[in-house]
Amino acid sequence: MATEDKPGWLTRAKARAEAITLGPALQEVGRVRSVGDGVATLSGLATARLDEMLAFDKGYFGFVHALERDHVSCILLDGLDEIEAGDSAHRTGEVLRVPVGPGLLGRVVDPLGRPLDDKGPITAERHDGIEQPAPAIIDRDLVTEPVQTGLLVIDTLFALGRGQRELIIGDRAIGKTAIAVDTIISQKASDIVCVYVAVGQKSSTVRRVIDAVQKHGAPERCIFVIAESSASAGLQWIAPFAGFTMAEHFRDRGGHALIVIDDMSKHAETHRQLALLTGQPPGREAYPGDVFHVQARMLERAAKLAPSKGGGSLTALPIAVTDAGNLSAYIPTNLISITDGQIVLNAKLFHEQEKPAVDVGLSVSRVGGKTQAPALREAAESLRIDYAQFLEIEIFTRFGGMSDARVKRQIRRGRRIGAALAQPQYSPLSLIEEVGLILALQGGLLDALELADIQIFRGKVGGWLADNAKSACEEIASAATLNAANRQAMLDALGALAKTFPATDTP
Numbered sequence: 376m377a378t379e380d381k382p383g384w385l386t387r388a389k390a391r392a393e394a395i396t397l398g399p400a401l402q403e404v405g406r407v408r409s410v411g412d413g414v415a416t417l418s419g420l421a422t423a424r425l426d427e428m429l430a431f432d433k434g435y436f437g438f439v440h441a442l443e444r445d446h447v448s449c450i451l452l453d454g455l456d457e458i459e460a461g462d463s464a465h466r467t468g469e470v471l472r473v474p475v476g477p478g479l480l481g482r483v484v485d486p487l488g489r490p491l492d493d494k495g496p497i498t499a500e501r502h503d504g505i506e507q508p509a510p511a512i513i514d515r516d517l518v519t520e521p522v523q524t525g526l527l528v529i530d531t532l533f534a535l536g537r538g539q540r541e542l543i544i545g546d547r548a549i550g551k552t553a554i555a556v557d558t559i560i561s562q563k564a565s566d567i568v569c570v571y572v573a574v575g576q577k578s579s580t581v582r583r584v585i586d587a588v589q590k591h592g593a594p595e596r597c598i599f600v601i602a603e604s605s606a607s608a609g610l611q612w613i614a615p616f617a618g619f620t621m622a623e624h625f626r627d628r629g630g631h632a633l634i635v636i637d638d639m640s641k642h643a644e645t646h647r648q649l650a651l652l653t654g655q656p657p658g659r660e661a662y663p664g665d666v667f668h669v670q671a672r673m674l675e676r677a678a679k680l681a682p683s684k685g686g687g688s689l690t691a692l693p694i695a696v697t698d699a700g701n702l703s704a705y706i707p708t709n710l711i712s713i714t715d716g717q718i719v720l721n722a723k724l725f726h727e728q729e730k731p732a733v734d735v736g737l738s739v740s741r742v743g744g745k746t747q748a749p750a751l752r753e754a755a756e757s758l759r760i761d762y763a764q765f766l767e768i769e770i771f772t773r774f775g776g777m778s779d780a781r782v783k784r785q786i787r788r789g790r791r792i793g794a795a796l797a798q799p800q801y802s803p804l805s806l807i808e809e810v811g812l813i814l815a816l817q818g819g820l821l822d823a824l825e826l827a828d829i830q831i832f833r834g835k836v837g838g839w840l841a842d843n844a845k846s847a848c849e850e851i852a853s854a855a856t857l858n859a860a861n862r863q864a865m866l867d868a869l870g871a872l873a874k875t876f877p878a879t880d881t882p
């Protein structure tokens with residue numbers, strides 16, 4: 376065998392050697408002129424293109440962020456402490472690509488798709504560029520299917536739809552991340568793939584999010600893309616783009632995905648930092664003029680696709696931080712105008728222990744109630760008005776007066792709605808539980824309960840309905856509508872549950 380193999384190998388090698396054309400080849404070599412704060416200035420790369428990856432001879436990578444007459448500015452992705460003036464680099468002719476595919480599910484990765492957990496290398500289906508065009512109008516469809524957040528206040532008052540972009544905005548540390556995490560946990564009961572992107576967050580916060588999803592949610596259908604505050608500015612800048620590319624993979628194959636970007640304010644700050652370091656002129660609040668375009672281009676990638684494109688969807692929940700509730704600062708107004716609505720969190724409510732601290736007056740979902748699950752829409756019809764009226768009346772009654780029995784009843788009902796809308800973390804409600812709670816509230820079944828008992832009622836309602844109104848629950852879960860018969864069956868069961876609680880003296 377060996378003697379027969381030898382000539383074959385030799386001929387092959389000879390043929391390969393002959394195929395090589397020897398001669399001079401032109402290769403541009405860039406030289407690092409200066410480096411600092413994660414940005415390197417290189418000369419000698421006259422044909423380099425914007426966003427092109429550069430490979431440094433020391434084995435590190437960066438991408439071109441600004442082109443000047445005699446130099447290019449390159450954002451370093453790694454080796455920030457190793458690269459120094461005089462080092463050489465060359466063009467790769469490639470844009471930044473990240474691994475995509477089901478192999479990422481259940482994994483914690485950095486924005487380049489390198490594993491940060493101890494589950495071994497990532498098996499990628501393919502590698503896609505981090506910048507992708509948003510779907511064209513003709514390829515889109517109306518947003519009509521719901522995303523169940525499991526938070527009563529959001530699902531009933533500001534329903535989210537698949538393909539929608541809803542901003543979560545509020546001051547520091549008042550539960551913005553908590554809303555996003557509860558939404559991810561709630562997807563345990565759906566088919567939605569969740570991508571959580573952390574930009575410039577503390578490692579401890581990121582750890583808490585991952586632990587919560589692993590404990591309460593379906594981590595095998597989640598991807599965590601992490602660029603913490605200690606990561607290079609370059610990695611923080613590309614993180615949301617990389618997350619979108621990973622999520623789009625599922626959208627484009629007819630699946631449903633949800634992306635959380637925690638948070639866009641940090642991303643805007645990183646963008647400003649890089650712009651100032653690469654010499655772009657500062658504009659309002661020192662942000663460069665293109666910050667709106669960068670964030671709009673990113674969020675436009677969330678979409679509901681037309682049936683001809685597979686009918687998949689990508690829902691985006693960007694998070695933004697405000698200072699002292701100021702929604703009219705530059706980045707918050709930009710983001711509000713880019714998205715299809717906002718969940719506004721109020722620091723005062725949070726400190727009054729009304730959590731989640733959603734400001735019912737300022738929050739909106741511009742996609743509208745047509746995305747709400749039909750049973751919930753029918754049940755929650757008048758809830759918003761009842762609650763808004765209560766909030767107004769309550770202010771007046773603080774000054775005494777208003778002893779009218781009808782007003783007292785409204786206030787009693789409003790307080791109970793408020794108590795039902797407050798919800799602890801990591802306990803998202805199912806559709807049946809939400810419908811049950813709303814029916815009980817509207818039917819006045821909870822008016823006689825102590826406020827403190829409403830939380831206990833919420834904990835019991837799912838199991839009770841499953842035992843005592845089984846067929847109605849099944850109907851609502853499958854046909855997803857409320858009719859006279861199953862509404863009555865639900866109300867009977869709920870009334871029996873309410874009777875198990877001690878009544879307070881009714882007015």
Ligand SMILES: Nc1ncnc2c1ncn2[C@@H]1O[C@H](COP(=O)(O)OP(=O)(O)OP(=O)(O)O)[C@@H](O)[C@H]1O
Pocket residue numbers: 546547548549550551552553554696730731798799800
């Ligand atoms: N519904 C809730 N019930 C009880 N505690 C909550 C609730 N929501 C949030 N919290 C608590 O409030 C604190 C702040 O929440 P979270 O980290 O989500 O805020 P944040 O607005 O994302 O903060 P940051 O601005 O630092 O990102 C956490 O300790 C969290 O456990």
Ligand SMILES: [Mg+2]
Pocket residue numbers: 551552553580637
């Ligand atoms: Mg947060």
